[in-house]
Amino acid sequence: MNSTINTFINHRSIRQYKDNPIEAEKLDAIIKAVHHAPTSINGQQVSVIVVTDKEKKSKVAEYTGGQTWIDQAPVFLLFVMDYHRAHLAAKLNGENLVITESIESIMVGSVDVGIALGTAIGAAESLGLGTVPIGGVRKSPEEMIALFELPELVYPVAGLVLGYPKDMSEMKPRIPLSIFKHDNAYNPDQSEALKAYDQQMSDYMVARTGGESNRNWSQGVAGTYKFVYFPKVYPTLKQQGFENAK
Numbered sequence: 001m002n003s004t005i006n007t008f009i010n011h012r013s014i015r016q017y018k019d020n021p022i023e024a025e026k027l028d029a030i031i032k033a034v035h036h037a038p039t040s041i042n043g044q045q046v047s048v049i050v051v052t053d054k055e056k057k058s059k060v061a062e063y064t065g066g067q068t069w070i071d072q073a074p075v076f077l078l079f080v081m082d083y084h085r086a087h088l089a090a091k092l093n094g095e096n097l098v099i100t101e102s103i104e105s106i107m108v109g110s111v112d113v114g115i116a117l118g119t120a121i122g123a124a125e126s127l128g129l130g131t132v133p134i135g136g137v138r139k140s141p142e143e144m145i146a147l148f149e150l151p152e153l154v155y156p157v158a159g160l161v162l163g164y165p166k167d168m169s170e171m172k173p174r175i176p177l178s179i180f181k182h183d184n185a186y187n188p189d190q191s192e193a194l195k196a197y198d199q200q201m202s203d204y205m206v207a208r209t210g211g212e213s214n215r216n217w218s219q220g221v222a223g224t225y226k227f228v229y230f231p232k233v234y235p236t237l238k239q240q241g242f243e244n245a246k
């Protein structure tokens with residue numbers, strides 16, 4: 001196809017990094033690419049905190065539940081949902097900021113963060129870097145908010161580890177395209193395709209773990225979603241000024 005498409009198709013998360021720093025020009029290019037990403041109403045409800053401070057990275061590794069790759073890699077990007085600027089815009093115009101009373105603000109901010117995150121992944125991988133997104137930043141949100149001095153209406157949604165890969169790990173198979181792509185209307189009839197995918201994922205896990213695990217896809221998803229794994233998100237969103245009342 002072309003090198004842009006190939007970069008996306010060859011994606012895999014990297015959890016082993018070399019010591020090499022990232023060249024300043026490469027990091028600047030990644031941030032520039034993210035800076036130009038589209039955002040809802042051009043509100044730019046996203047900011048990026050570039051974390052190179054070793055102590056802060058160690059803290060993030062701890063707060064995310066012991067994710068050692070954050071410590072190991074030279075750079076960690078924290079993507080925050082950011083309505084601080086919208087608050088300033090409202091003030092500049094003598095208006096009230098009402099949208100943050102609604103769950104719509106979380107949708108908008110999370111989509112903006114997602115686009116920024118995906119853009120950073122594509123940009124970094126196109127430059128030969130490895131990445132792994134980190135939703136674990138929402139495990140201990142209070143600590144993350146304090147560590148990065150996030151004001152009201154700013155919330156840590158996701159992070160991204162950046163560095164040179166030590167090993168390229170195997171690409172993880174995806175659900176069959178036949179149940180991912182829907183033509184003109186949604187097709188809920190997916191059970192048989194998922195059974196086949198479960199077998200494929202089980203084989204992948206056996207190969208990846210040297211036989212230690214044969215966990216399939218549905219077991220992983222069912223096990224994760226049987227409880228609210230980040231219970232502090234709701235109360236800390238409220239503390240940061242997102243009411244979620246409408």
Ligand SMILES: Cc1cc2nc3c(=O)[nH]c(=O)nc-3n(C[C@H](O)[C@H](O)[C@H](O)COP(=O)(O)O)c2cc1C
Pocket residue numbers: 011012013014064067132133134135136137158171172
């Ligand atoms: C929003 C988001 C949050 C994620 N959070 C974590 C995380 O906290 N720790 C981690 O090791 N991987 C995390 N991942 C990586 C996923 O586990 C990974 O993308 C998925 O298993 C598919 O594997 P692949 O990226 O190697 O293709 C996250 C991915 C996304 C998109």
